[in-house]
Amino acid sequence: MEKVPHPIPYQGSKRLLAPAILKFFPGSPVRLIEPFAGAAAVSLKAAQRQKASNILLNDVNEPLMRLWELIINSPERIASAYEKLWNLQLGRERRYYDGVRERFNRGHAPEYLLYLLARCVKASVRYNADGEFNQSPDNRRKGMDPQTMRWHIEGASRLLKDRTLVSIGDYRHVLQKANPTDLVYMDPPYQGVSLNRDPRYIGLLNFDGFTATLNDLNERSISFIVSYDGRSGDKRYGKPMPENLGLVHIEIEAGPSSQATLLGRSHITYESLYLSPALVKRIGEVQNRHLTLTPKQISLLAQDAT
Numbered sequence: 001m002e003k004v005p006h007p008i009p010y011q012g013s014k015r016l017l018a019p020a021i022l023k024f025f026p027g028s029p030v031r032l033i034e035p036f037a038g039a040a041a042v043s044l045k046a047a048q049r050q051k052a053s054n055i056l057l058n059d060v061n062e063p064l065m066r067l068w069e070l071i072i073n074s075p076e077r078i079a080s081a082y083e084k085l086w087n088l089q090l091g092r093e094r095r096y097y098d099g100v101r102e103r104f105n106r107g108h109a110p111e112y113l114l115y116l117l118a119r120c121v122k123a124s125v126r127y128n129a130d131g132e133f134n135q136s137p138d139n140r141r142k143g144m145d146p147q148t149m150r151w152h153i154e155g156a157s158r159l160l161k162d163r164t165l166v167s168i169g170d171y172r173h174v175l176q177k178a179n180p181t182d183l184v185y186m187d188p189p190y191q192g193v194s195l196n197r198d199p200r201y202i203g204l205l206n207f208d209g210f211t212a213t214l215n216d217l218n219e220r221s222i223s224f225i226v227s228y229d230g231r232s233g234d235k236r237y238g239k240p241m242p243e244n245l246g247l248v249h250i251e252i253e254a255g256p257s258s259q260a261t262l263l264g265r266s267h268i269t270y271e272s273l274y275l276s277p278a279l280v281k282r283i284g285e286v287q288n289r290h291l292t293l294t295p296k297q298i299s300l301l302a303q304d305a306t
């Protein structure tokens with residue numbers, strides 16, 4: 001199968017789960033709305049498989065969405081900017097990273113964000129209380145090679161150009177545009193992770209506000225898929241979705257958890273998907289509510305977690 005471009009390294013990206021998520025898309029191409037786009041792994045996969053005719057990408061992180069605009073509409077410019085930063089760092093990687101981080105915090109230029117994400121620990125966006133990017137570099141890595149980055153940027157641009165609109169803001173804003181022929185894929189900041197002392201994402205999501213929004217989408221007969229909680233063995237992460245939303249719960253088996261393996265136990269981790277009643281009506285009764293990734297996908301996921 002053709003490799004899907006994925007230009008933005010991003011912790012929490014659904015790159016490896018995207019093929020499983022696409023199994024619940026309607027048969028014919030839809031307009032896909034991703035209110036919590038991040039690295040937009042599901043949109044990229046859907047575009048590659050011709051499951052999305054149009055795409056609305058939205059995220060509250062402004063520099064990230066400015067970066068998407070450049071990747072989609074000016075791929076040559078952003079690929080060259082990345083190459084320049086990458087080459088200039090050679091031989092003084094640590095100091096150079098700190099300088100780029102400082103410049104990013106002053107002006108939020110998207111090319112700096114791409115470089116920082118490629119170089120920082122776990123490709124994870126972390127901001128301090130003053131809203132400054134404060135993640136440290138991963139000193140074992142130089143960041144994605146510029147030729148490889150160019151391949152990802154050009155490929156993503158080809159897939160998304162002329163069919164994608166980018167917006168910046170709270171998820172509720174873009175959801176006002178949804179209509180019953182669309183499909184909404186939502187991957188909000190993960191409760192189990194973002195409510196600890198080390199939040200991975202900008203802004204914390206209010207659970208009750210989020211479920212009220214899902215209720216509103218149901219009332220408008222909108223088809224949606226939510227990636228939300230998960231479990232590792234018997235330990236659950238995140239509150240389960242309220243029963244009254246009538247969502248169909250799917251579990252994707254994603255292999256042994258790295259934490260449990262370190263401790264010598266072998267707990268299997270599961271990622272949850274929730275399908276809206278309108279979507280189930282469209283795609284028909286879901287026979288298989290338990291999916292398993294292939295061993296190759298599981299081993300890649302384990303590498304991503306390290």
Ligand SMILES: C[S@@+](CC[C@H](N)C(=O)[O-])C[C@H]1O[C@@H](n2cnc3c(N)ncnc32)[C@H](O)[C@@H]1O
Nearest residue numbers: 012013014036038039040041060170171187189
């Ligand atoms: C789990 S990540 C999405 C990852 C994405 N599915 C991917 O494949 O890379 C969650 C995203 O939600 C965004 N976010 C957080 N709060 C938001 C809000 N209130 N409205 C819109 N986006 C928000 C974060 O900036 C982050 O990019």
